[in-house]
Amino acid sequence: MTALLPSPETxxxxxxxxxxxxxxxxxxxxxxxxxxxxxxxxxxxxxPNRVGIPLTKIRLFGLGQPLADGxxxxxxxxxxxxxxxxxxxxxxxxxxxTASLAIFAAIPFGSVLxxxxxxxxxDPVPFLVAPGxxxxxLWVFALSSIAVYGVLLGGWASNNKYGFLGGLRSSAQLVxxxxxxxxxxxxxxxxxxSLQLDIIMNKQAETGLWYVFAQPLGFVVFLIASFAxxxxxxxxxxxxxxxxxxxxxxxYAGIKLLLFLVSEFLxxxxxAFLIVIMFLGGWHFWGITGSxxxxxxxxxxxRFGILSAKIFAVILFFMVVRWSWPRFRxxxxxxxxxxxxxxxxxxxxxxxxxxxEFRPALQSALGNSLTTGVAVGVPWIIxxxxxxxxxxxTPSSTDNRPIRTRDPFDQERHLEKDEPMNKPSSELxxx
Amino acid sequence: MTPFVRLFAGTGNLEFLSPGIxxxxxxxxxAVSLYLLLPKSGRDGKASRRIGWLLGLIxxxxxxxxxxRLGNLGEETVFxxxxxxxxxxxxxxxxxxSPVYAAIWFALCLAGVSGVLLVLGAQFxxxxxxxxYAGAILVMFLFxxxxxxxxxxxxxxxxxxxxxxxAVAGAVLLGLLSLSIGRxxxxxxxxxxxxxxAAALGATTVEKIPTExxxxxxxxxxxxxxxxxxxxxxxxxxAVGILLLVALIGAIAIVSNGLEGSQAETSSLQEGSHS
Amino acid sequence: xxxxxxxxxALALLQNGLVVGAILFSLGLIGILSRRNLIVMFLSAxxxxxxxxxxxxxxxxxxxxxxxxxxxxxxxxxxxxxxxxALVFVLQAFTRTGRLDxxxxxxxxxxxxxxxxxxxxxxxxxxxxxxPRLTPAGRSPDTDExxxxxxDHV
Numbered sequence: 001m002t003a004l005l006p007s008p009e010t011x012x013x014x015x016x017x018x019x020x021x022x023x024x025x026x027x028x029x030x031x032x033x034x035x036x037x038x039x040x041x042x043x044x045x046x047x048p049n050r051v052g053i054p055l056t057k058i059r060l061f062g063l064g065q066p067l068a069d070g071x072x073x074x075x076x077x078x079x080x081x082x083x084x085x086x087x088x089x090x091x092x093x094x095x096x097x098t099a100s101l102a103i104f105a106a107i108p109f110g111s112v113l114x115x116x117x118x119x120x121x122x123d124p125v126p127f128l129v130a131p132g133x134x135x136x137x138l139w140v141f142a143l144s145s146i147a148v149y150g151v152l153l154g155g156w157a158s159n160n161k162y163g164f165l166g167g168l169r170s171s172a173q174l175v176x177x178x179x180x181x182x183x184x185x186x187x188x189x190x191x192x193x194s195l196q197l198d199i200i201m202n203k204q205a206e207t208g209l210w211y212v213f214a215q216p217l218g219f220v221v222f223l224i225a226s227f228a229x230x231x232x233x234x235x236x237x238x239x240x241x242x243x244x245x246x247x248x249x250x251x252y253a254g255i256k257l258l259l260f261l262v263s264e265f266l267x268x269x270x271x272a273f274l275i276v277i278m279f280l281g282g283w284h285f286w287g288i289t290g291s292x293x294x295x296x297x298x299x300x301x302x303r304f305g306i307l308s309a310k311i312f313a314v315i316l317f318f319m320v321v322r323w324s325w326p327r328f329r330x331x332x333x334x335x336x337x338x339x340x341x342x343x344x345x346x347x348x349x350x351x352x353x354x355x356x357e358f359r360p361a362l363q364s365a366l367g368n369s370l371t372t373g374v375a376v377g378v379p380w381i382i383x384x385x386x387x388x389x390x391x392x393x394t395p396s397s398t399d400n401r402p403i404r405t406r407d408p409f410d411q412e413r414h415l416e417k418d419e420p421m422n423k424p425s426s427e428l429x430x431x
Numbered sequence: 432m433t434p435f436v437r438l439f440a441g442t443g444n445l446e447f448l449s450p451g452i453x454x455x456x457x458x459x460x461x462a463v464s465l466y467l468l469l470p471k472s473g474r475d476g477k478a479s480r481r482i483g484w485l486l487g488l489i490x491x492x493x494x495x496x497x498x499x500r501l502g503n504l505g506e507e508t509v510f511x512x513x514x515x516x517x518x519x520x521x522x523x524x525x526x527x528x529s530p531v532y533a534a535i536w537f538a539l540c541l542a543g544v545s546g547v548l549l550v551l552g553a554q555f556x557x558x559x560x561x562x563x564y565a566g567a568i569l570v571m572f573l574f575x576x577x578x579x580x581x582x583x584x585x586x587x588x589x590x591x592x593x594x595x596x597x598a599v600a601g602a603v604l605l606g607l608l609s610l611s612i613g614r615x616x617x618x619x620x621x622x623x624x625x626x627x628x629a630a631a632l633g634a635t636t637v638e639k640i641p642t643e644x645x646x647x648x649x650x651x652x653x654x655x656x657x658x659x660x661x662x663x664x665x666x667x668x669x670a671v672g673i674l675l676l677v678a679l680i681g682a683i684a685i686v687s688n689g690l691e692g693s694q695a696e697t698s699s700l701q702e703g704s705h706s
Numbered sequence: 707x708x709x710x711x712x713x714x715x716a717l718a719l720l721q722n723g724l725v726v727g728a729i730l731f732s733l734g735l736i737g738i739l740s741r742r743n744l745i746v747m748f749l750s751a752x753x754x755x756x757x758x759x760x761x762x763x764x765x766x767x768x769x770x771x772x773x774x775x776x777x778x779x780x781x782x783x784x785x786x787x788x789x790x791x792a793l794v795f796v797l798q799a800f801t802r803t804g805r806l807d808x809x810x811x812x813x814x815x816x817x818x819x820x821x822x823x824x825x826x827x828x829x830x831x832x833x834x835x836x837x838p839r840l841t842p843a844g845r846s847p848d849t850d851e852x853x854x855x856x857x858d859h860v
Contacts, residue, residue, distance in 0.1 A: 088535070134653050138558040145565035149538065152569065156531075156576060164576075171573060175566055195653060465733075469740055494725065499718040510719075514726045521730050521753055525737030530745050530806070537749045544730070544756045551723050553763045556778050560759070563782050564752075567789050574793060575745055578800050587807035591740040592822070601736035608728035612721050659772040660779060667776075671783045678787035682794040 008121040016129045020104055028265040029066035035319050036065075042323040070258075078254040081158075088157035093252070093259035096150025100266040103143045105129045106136040107273050108198040110304035111283045114295055124293065127304065128198055136196040137185060140274065141178070144229065147263070148174045151238060154260065155248035166247030169330065170231065170238035176337040177228035177235075183345025184222030187215050187352040188278045197274075201282030205291040210281040213376055216383040217348040219279045221341055226271035228337070231264065233322035237330060272314040276307065280314070283307040340390050351382050453497060454606055460490040462595075462602035468526040469594040487522060491515070494609075510550045517543025528588050534572045541568070555653045716768055723764025731757030744796045744806045748789075755785050 033048065040047025051068050052060035080089065110127030133139060148171055155167020188211050189195055192203045204210050212219045228235040239247030246252075249260045276282060283289060283303035290299060328336070355375050362371045467483030501507040520540040524533050541564050548557035591597075660668060730753055737750030759778045766774025796806070803810040812821055 135554050135558045138555070138562060142558045142561040142565065145562060148569060152572065168573065171569055175569065178566070465736055498725070499721055501715060501718050501722065510722060517726065518729050521733045524753060525733055525741060525746070525750055530743050533746045533749055537752065540753065541756070544760060547723065547726055547760055548763050551719065551763045551767045553766070553775055556763060556775055559782065563786060567786065570793065571745060571749070574796065578806055587742040587805065587809065590742060592742060594740050597736050597739035600739065601732040604735060605728055605732035609725060612724045612728065615717065615721060656772050656775055660776055664776050667780065671780055674787055675783060678790045682790040685794045685798065
């Protein structure tokens with residue numbers, strides 16, 4: 001019978017899953033409130049500040065709002081329109097939420113606990129659901145590409161043109177931005193030599209040099225691509241309210257809509273986790289946390305707190321950006337992905353690979369501190385050079401007016417005359 | 432899941448039946464089931480599809496019942512689950528009428544296959560399969576959505592070429608493959624090993640296999656796979672990279688050439704295409 | 707003795723993996739032989755490749771080296787090339803015939819073969835789905851076609 005009892009490792013994993021899912025769900029609910037506060041602050045309004053403890057007059061700055069919102073949306077009628085594809089309509093939000101939650105199996109949410117000395121449980125216990133998953137970053141990638149299916153299927157199964165347009169936009173956008181995302185990430189993986197996110201954090205803690213300083217170009221590429229992957233505002237074309245009603249979740253209501261919205265927030269949280277873990281040092285902060293695996297209880301929770309604070313700061317940045325920038329047009333979005341982000345990501349990868357290749361030779365020739373100086377200075381020079389090049393080579397404004405004076409399929413004429421496709425039509429008429 | 436292994440050794444779960452008969456039954460069941468499941472012009476009602484699924488499940492049951500146990504209950508359960516997901520959704524991929532649903536079933540089948548790869552100890556490949564194919568299937572799915580006729584299914588989706596013959600061919604192929612797989616045995620494990628490798632391992636080292644297999648699952652598996660790939664197979668990697676580039680350029684060339692030629696050839700082709 | 711048992715389970719795992727691979731390969735074969743939709747045929751071809759990959763990894767596990775894994779990586783890359791080219795051909799075929807039917811290309815058959823004819827075209831499902839309708843509000847506005855084609859400002 002002892003074989004059927006769960007091992008301590010299984011119990012530890014279950015506890016971690018429970019804590020993580022509970023924490024994420026609560027965080028998603030309260031992040032909605034934070035987002036509304038920030039929107040109010042940016043727009044000079046008061047925002048939600050009324051809902052407190054029911055039946056009393058205590059307002060608590062509106063902290064009861066997520067509970068009220070949640071109750072309301074759960075008890076709404078779960079209406080299924082007659083013209084939808086029932087199976088996929090119901091499966092899409094479930095698939096999306098499952099994928100967005102399963103991503104966190106490979107994402108560490110802290111450092112390690114001090115030794116517990118429980119028999120059967122290898123010490124130290126890491127803050128990670130699936131420790132030793134050798135393909136951590138790839139796992140995150142795989143599941144985030146599965147999450148696209150939820151969006152696309154939801155849009156298609158709704159049998160609604162807005163929903164379908166939202167799904168199509170989402171798939172094109174995510175496929176395009178996965179490439180710069182991967183390139184930004186490859187630089188970090190190359191410098192660390194491991195695909196495991198906790199090892200990436202440990203490496204930054206050991207050297208004390210966060211990858212944001214060593215690979216600024218990779219950081220910018222990854223940041224912008226993760227904005228696009230999370231479909232946050234400069235890139236929120238899949239659900240652009242002003243154009244597509246609600247995008248892929250136009251036809252959804254009640255708890256299924258809630259699932260869509262929660263997974264959308266989880267995408268943002270995932271993006272924040274990845275940015276912090278890979279570029280902002282994870283749990284490490286100079287002088288406060290140590291840089292080794294030996295921790296006390298205070299140290300373990302301090303690291304957890306620092307990681308959470310960094311993640312919260314990144315999420316705040318996401319939210320302020322949302323209320324500060326207008327949305328891209330779709331052709332601008334694609335131009336940015338293929339003509340700017342992709343070359344910059346490749347440039348970053350080449351720089352990182354070169355530095356890593358010549359690091360031992362530099363160390364023997366120049367000594368440690370000078371090597372670090374070169375390894376930090378060269379990427380920053382390349383960073384500014386790359387940004388200047390990108391700014392000079394890409395047009396500062398584009399025009400989307402349709403060209404009606406010629407056949408749209410007549411591409412050879414454009415090529416022969418060496419004219420851009422997107423010239424203003426007035427000029428073309430004159431020509 | 433391995434059929435007929437123990438049957439040939441004479442100590443299977445169903446030893447009261449002769450292995451040949453079991454094999455014949457399984458192959459027949461599979462052929463009939465797939466014939467019933469494949470879309471045929473108008474003659475396939477709900478009842479025949481149900482019978483088809485039932486027969487297919489009977490075949491799977493035969494395969495499972497006569498298969499060899501893995502020894503470890505947990506591993507066995509996981510392997511059985513993921514391989515059932517893969518196999519059943521593969522059957523659904525080729526039998527369902529709507530190409531949209533075919534693409535979705537194929538995606539599910541990929542999930543099952545990557546599960547099988549994970550059980551077989553290929554962590555990197557299991558996840559890489561999903562990463563590579565998720566985008567590919569997504570594009571395929573978009574193609575279906577863009578090209579499929581909005582008003583229901585076309586004729587070609589509800590008719591198949593020679594469903595009986597192809598089902599029999601596939602089932603017979605599967606039967607022959609399982610026969611030869613069942614004949615693999617632990618007694619002569621060197622029969623399929625390249626002799627040079629066996630010699631390099633130090634002659635008759637049957638014992639080396641399990642220890643090496645354990646090494647395959649070590650924690651730095653991805654790094655070692657990378658070392659193998661870029662060490663021993665560097666030229667092949669470069670060749671594959673060139674192949675990808677050529678395919679990319681070729682695809683673009685075909686698209687840009689085809690757009691102008693399409694109008695000219697449309698009329699001549701459509702004459703022959705009406706059936 | 708333990709070696710032999712380990713060897714037995716390794717063999718069992720190998721055979722199980724091979725059988726799953728064989729089933730996937732056979733199903734893909736049936737699909738590519740019988741289905742007529744070009745995209746479903748393509749999916750069937752991918753199914754066969756999946757079967758091959760499973761078999762290769764099973765052998766790799768059995769032999770305890772990375773040869774099978776490396777081959778599967780090459781299979782994945784070649785499958786990606788194949789997907790690019792095949793989808794381009796499918797697109798071309800569709801723009802030329804307007805159908806995804808492989809029988810639309812039977813003019814390419816051997817000269818000695820007869821043309822295949824669908825004897826029984828299945829009856830179409832003629833029941834139209836009912837979609838919700840909005841009540842028309844007011845009279846439809848006059849549209850200026852020229853204004854719809856060109857915008858004055860962005």
